[in-house]
Amino acid sequence: MRIRRVLTATLFMVGVAVTPAVADSSPSASPSGDGGAPTEAGTSFRTATEIEQGQQATASGSTGDYLYWSFPADAGQRPTVKATVKLPEASTRNTAETWQLDVYDGLRRRQACQYGAQTRTAARDAATVDLSCTLRTVRAWSETWADDPLPGTYYVRLTATGLGASELGLPVSAEVKVDSQDIGGSAAVDGSLAKPLVPGIATTAEKSASGSDSSTAALSSLEPDDGWTSGWWSDRWVWTAIGGVLAALAGIGGYALTRGTGRPSRA
Secondary structure (H helix, E strand, O other), X not given: OXXXXXXXXXXXXXXXXXXXXXXXXXXXXOOOOHXXXXXXXXXXXXXXXXXXXXXXXXXXXXXXXXXXXXXXXXXXXXEEEEEEEEOOOHHHOOOOXXXXXXXXXXXXXXXXXXXXXXXXXXXXXXXXXXXXXXXXXXXXXXXXXXXXXXXXXXXXXEEEEOOOXXXXXXXXXXXXXXXXXXXXXXXXXXXXXXXXXOOOOOOOOEEOOOOOEEOOOOOOOOOOOOOOOOOOOOOHHHHHHHHHXXXXXXXXXXXXXXXXXXXXXXX
């Protein structure tokens, strides 16, 4: 009976530990917000249009323009950027067009695509061209010499390359959408950044000697739905606790099987 009570209490503890883990590990749906989705794009890193993950942003421009958007990505996420460009009418184009999708992190380092068609050449009679780029999983921390994706703002740049003079200035329209897959504890590392790589994050309000406040507004106002993670928590802690509980159960079971029935009655 004592062993049965211990086993019951232990299983209850496992259930309590697993329930919040399952709830936290499931990716939260980002609001689509299509009604308030941006309808224009920036022309540089500083003027990049901010978009939320799950939003489908649109913009109009001309061939030869650089179109910029920015979005937040947190540790444990694997962002995928998709873009669709509606090309000018075939009668106005003389040759094929090559379009390229580039993604930069908060330090403006160009990030390699893990997979996806980052560059595509559209035939002269093509109406649209689809591009995509899936980044590596965002890490909470990495070495200073590494080029790993880190939490913060990411920039998307869309442009046509190698155009002739006669191909410049033709009207185009683009659609861009960013989604993320939550990788979870398998991508966790032992460390975290002091602050996410967000424009303006290093600027804080400070009081001068005269007592007046001096501060500069942050250039980015977007952040993940649940805020920036601290970097120390991951579901690895839950699975470690479950492993410890299972080890304890195995020890109790082994003891129950090997202890015997006690002292012999004749002793």
